[in-house]
Amino acid sequence: DGGITQSPKYLFRKEGQNVTLSCEQNLNHDAMYWYRQDPGQGLRLIYYSQIVNDFQKGDIAEGYSVSREKKESFPLTVTSAQKNPTAFYLCASRDSSDTQYFGPGTRLTVL
């Protein structure tokens, strides 16, 4: 089955801690995206990557970092510099028709 997997499903972070969210896809898509979802709001773009070894900041990149060493993988690190990291994080990949497919999400909670 082709798709996108995210892990873990739930993540708890202590103050001052960095945490990394995993995103893997086997759809053979070049482009991948990270979005943040807060209650009552739509999704906002954190980072995106259009090709391996290249990535760009989105609209709310402060306090986050990414890497794209493999086509299949696009991990997101939430650093201690992110002041309000509690949210639902969604990873997506994009096909050649500009359709984005989403993973199941990771819910991050700060303790």
Added chain:
Amino acid sequence: AQSVTQLGSHVSVSEGALVLLRCNYSSSVPPYLFWYVQYPNQGLQLLLKYTSAATLVKGINGFEAEFKKSETSFHLTKPSAHMSDAAEYFCAVSEHTGRRALTFGSGTRLQVQP
């Protein structure tokens, strides 16, 4: 800059009634438009998309949407609601150049009453 407005953060209908979820967009170029559905604590699932081929787009689970350029609208409809349709629905517009990211509306939560 693109934007999406979804009128009504909550919509409640009776089972078997018409579902109408509203979406208006702003885009400086002909848009690609999408509707996604999200069930609690899950990712987004694509319902349908408009990419200029036909103004009436049919999607999964009996949903359809009509692109109206003059009204800059892309409303989602379903003739007869089912209990399983209860979820949150997001309208999105694509930047089909440059970073090609999606800009989302704030979502509409659909409740279906028995």
